Amino acid sequence: MTxxxxxxxxxxxxxxxxxxxxxLFQPGPAAAGYGVAADPKGDAGAYLSVKGLKDGxxxxxxxxxxxxAGAHAEAWFMLCVALVPLGDTLIVLRHGGARAVAFGIHFAxxxxxxxxxxxxxxx
Numbered sequence: 178m179t180x181x182x183x184x185x186x187x188x189x190x191x192x193x194x195x196x197x198x199x200x201l202f203q204p205g206p207a208a209a210g211y212g213v214a215a216d217p218k219g220d221a222g223a224y225l226s227v228k229g230l231k232d233g234x235x236x237x238x239x240x241x242x243x244x245x246a247g248a249h250a251e252a253w254f255m256l257c258v259a260l261v262p263l264g265d266t267l268i269v270l271r272h273g274g275a276r277a278v279a280f281g282i283h284f285a286x287x288x289x290x291x292x293x294x295x296x297x298x299x300x
Contacts, residue, residue, distance in 0.1 A: 182296035190239035197233020212269035212278035252297030
């Protein structure tokens, strides 16, 4: 179980780094993949950069917690961070995005993050 807990946590943290990179360097496709299209050359550009910075920072923080503070600190972090994809689910629905994206990507991600937290608490 320990290997599974750590592997899932590292994968989720690396995924956050990937999302951060994508929003910073490929903001148009990243926004479309998020479920609410935005023009990075217009007013949305700054917000897409903020999202990229936030997601990347979550990835770095998660990896640092796992490496230097341990599984229980990472578990609490995952528990808190699960609020982000839950909020993303509501944002996509509120702004006319597809329900499939809201639930199939964002809500599903929240569930996986919560599973990760539970596994880390059990380590």
